[in-house]
Amino acid sequence: MSALVRDERHSSECSTEALARFVAASRWEDAAASARHAVVRALLNFLGTALGGSQDEAIARATAVLAPLSGRPNAGVIGRRERLDSLNAAFLNAASGNVFDYDDTHYPTVIHPTSPVAPPLLALAETRPIPGKDLLHALLLGIEVACRLGNAVTPGHYVRGWHITSTCGAVGAAAASARLLGLDSERTVWALSHGANQACGLVENLGAMAKSVSVGNAARNGLFSALLAAEGFTASTKGLEGPRGFIAVLGVEPDRPALLAGLGERWEAERNMLKPYPSGVVLHPVIDACLELHGRCADLIDRVVEIRVRGNPLLRQRADRPRPQGGREAAVSAQHSVAVCLLDGAAGLAQYTDSRVNDPFVHRLAAKVRVEEDAAIPIDAARVHIAFDDSPEQTCEVDHATGSLARPLSDSQLESKVRELARWRGWQGSVERLLETVWQLERAPDSGVIMRLLCG
């Protein structure tokens, strides 16, 4: 294809307006049943991770800053007593949902879409009665927009240093909020462009509490974007595809046609994975392998000479972190994850606490881990080789990690995960009632019931 023809295709196929028309006109019934179920699962998973994350130090400190500045207490903070205005509550709920990196993960882009997208919807559902179906539909569309924008800029965007969950999440949150507010396609365009205009978040800050700020902002600013557009506050009509719009400015060798390819025919929610472990998804095949190796050679750990981890280049880009400085950074450290799996035979929340990170036994083992990349290995696969000083090498190969698209968590595994998360900091609510409410949400007349359960 000549450059000219490609450029023409781009200009017709990559358009904020076309995306906004889709968001404004979409019908819940037109989405595949599998996509509709996927979005219910994503919401449930998010509510669990937000409950589990709600007592984290970062959330407590952000709450301490925002609560005195907050407006009318219209919206709850999941797992906490504070009630804040809608924008600030959306910020904190998104931060809670993502703080452990235990939230859902869109396979092609490694975006965590639900943490930025769901909180504005939950906040809106506290100010007016919104049928459960409408909230789920808006969430489905927000995930769609965030992930499609991610598809258009992956992989260069993250490699350059953009925290893709935050950047694309802001646009997804804007789309979802615009839909729930019933904006027409012209105002939805503005909402998307406002989201693009507020997209931010640097990978440099992962590992510090600041990660939670950009994820929180994505939710807050997404909602703000739609509220502005609803008020007639204009923005560019080409905020995504324009010469100085999101894709050109934050993209690196973008794939523009990916923004709209197959729109309405396939759903990104179906490529969205739920994690079995509270760590970066690129680590999950490595963790599966190490849990298996723990079973085989737990009593040989003192004799380990070297551990070689081979995986997709993304594994090394995102998780080659020999000495994480705390639980948060450990969740994206291959070295830490390998060490705790081999030592504890587990990779749950307890393995990613600051105290576990500071354990000298973990350090010693982590120092023996080497991360190697191999472009032929898919993201959900990995190989781990352990060399011992006086025993034969042990190897484990994982083709599809638990929780991957090929081996998704079952609904019942998801329920167990949500139960674990609800227990983690001693939530006093009824998790069984929460599970039942979310599974039935599509038929609920008022989705405000969720926040009443979580913050009651």
Place this chain on the structure above:
Amino acid sequence: MSALVRDERHSSECSTEALARFVAASRWEDAAASARHAVVRALLNFLGTALGGSQDEAIARATAVLAPLSGRPNAGVIGRRERLDSLNAAFLNAASGNVFDYDDTHYPTVIHPTSPVAPPLLALAETRPIPGKDLLHALLLGIEVACRLGNAVTPGHYVRGWHITSTCGAVGAAAASARLLGLDSERTVWALSHGANQACGLVENLGAMAKSVSVGNAARNGLFSALLAAEGFTASTKGLEGPRGFIAVLGVEPDRPALLAGLGERWEAERNMLKPYPSGVVLHPVIDACLELHGRCADLIDRVVEIRVRGNPLLRQRADRPRPQGGREAAVSAQHSVAVCLLDGAAGLAQYTDSRVNDPFVHRLAAKVRVEEDAAIPIDAARVHIAFDDSPEQTCEVDHATGSLARPLSDSQLESKVRELARWRGWQGSVERLLETVWQLERAPDSGVIMRLLCG
């Protein structure tokens, strides 16, 4: 110099920590008297532009969105009756200050530093008594940080599509707020990295109301950054210079040593210009020339065949906009500016209203304007040639625009500008008292007096 040596220099000379140490340790008395006077002028100019902009439609709509969500009414909105929480008030005041593009302009980067940097300080000064000297000092330091970061990423950053006032402004606002809150250098580092993490704003949105959102966010998020850091909310220690920090991610062929070169020896506030016209600063030599040409050939306007405007490449990059869609975009349109100057003999606020933009006489003349670039022409110079159908060509050459570093506005011209801005939407306060208060601010025990005057 070899690449290796340069890289080493970079790593030692470009550091968030060194910048934060400077901000935390700086003393007002150590700054040159000329820099101290420049910052008083910048503040006065900002207060004028915020008064003039405070009734703009964008400000009214943003206020309508934010007021119902705002917390304790601790902070005023310049020129308006609403009182909001500090974060939201900072947002609106920054937006007002910049909405006409009539605020101060840092010559090397074309950043408008005071609109994002001053509002957080004014909001803080409403919650506790802050000596005028301390507020001015924090403003000086915030301008310093915003503009130095701009120096490090100019010109590639804006050319790529970043609204540099918003992006660098967020970091400058964080620095100024951190200083006014008395943060130590460790927490100032976090504040700067939080600012970097929240830097956003796309050139694609200039010309729409959305421009005001990124400028407002710069102020809001700068203050939020410092409040987070004060609460012990951590961020990267290398938010500016790290491999995935601001300069690497938002920069294009950055000049890293520029971040700290001559720090404390020379002040960016001294390279900050105050505008005589409410339009993009790159247009000012063109406007000077056209006002002169209006005097010479007002009665020949009907016979104009072509108008050629030659200027620095920045002129074409930022202001070659043949058909602006409203007053806001007209302020960065060479075509519109040339047309109104030649027709009206003026380039004040009245020339950049929507109704003036929709005038068919303006359209007809604007359609004859061609913008040409010439790298040999400095930013503050321009040449305008007018060809007529039956008269000899007229030419005007301007070496240094009014308001440029070589021909700065006098204090008394600045006072006239503030008076015009205060009158523009019929502000009822006493502008003479405002002028006197700001000129005396360095010796005032409580800088809260400013906002009491402006919002009383």
